[in-house]
Amino acid sequence: MGPPDGGSPNPILKITDWKRMSTALEKTDTPSLNSISVDIRKTDEIDSATGALTNHVRTAVEKSRREVPAFLDRKKLLADVLEFIRAKNATLCRASAYPTAEHRSRA
Numbered sequence: 001m002g003p004p005d006g007g008s009p010n011p012i013l014k015i016t017d018w019k020r021m022s023t024a025l026e027k028t029d030t031p032s033l034n035s036i037s038v039d040i041r042k043t044d045e046i047d048s049a050t051g052a053l054t055n056h057v058r059t060a061v062e063k064s065r066r067e068v069p070a071f072l073d074r075k076k077l078l079a080d081v082l083e084f085i086r087a088k089n090a091t092l093c094r095a096s097a098y099p100t101a102e103h104r105s106r107a
Contacts, residue, residue, distance in 0.1 A: 021064035
């Protein structure tokens with residue numbers, strides 16, 4: 001199904017700000033984390049703690065994301081630029097896979 005007017009929908013991308021997410025995950029004084037018992041002995045307490053931690057992570061992800069329009073009319077990179085990027089990636093891959101002095105100096 002498409003939009004009611006027959007046009008194409010505006011694609012949306014969700015971008016995650018990883019620094020903001022890291023900061024949000026570091027906050028330990030939240031209602032969901034405060035609900036976790038210090039002394040867990042029963043299976044239902046484990047389930048409750050798992051749910052609270054999952055809720056904390058989900059909230060951190062939601063707070064660190066933003067929606068941006070995805071543009072379909074991006075310009076393609078030139079062939080020589082693509083070749084340069086492939087060569088750079090291959091060099092970095094070799095340098096990490098086989099850490100010799102020559103590979104490190106090329107990287």
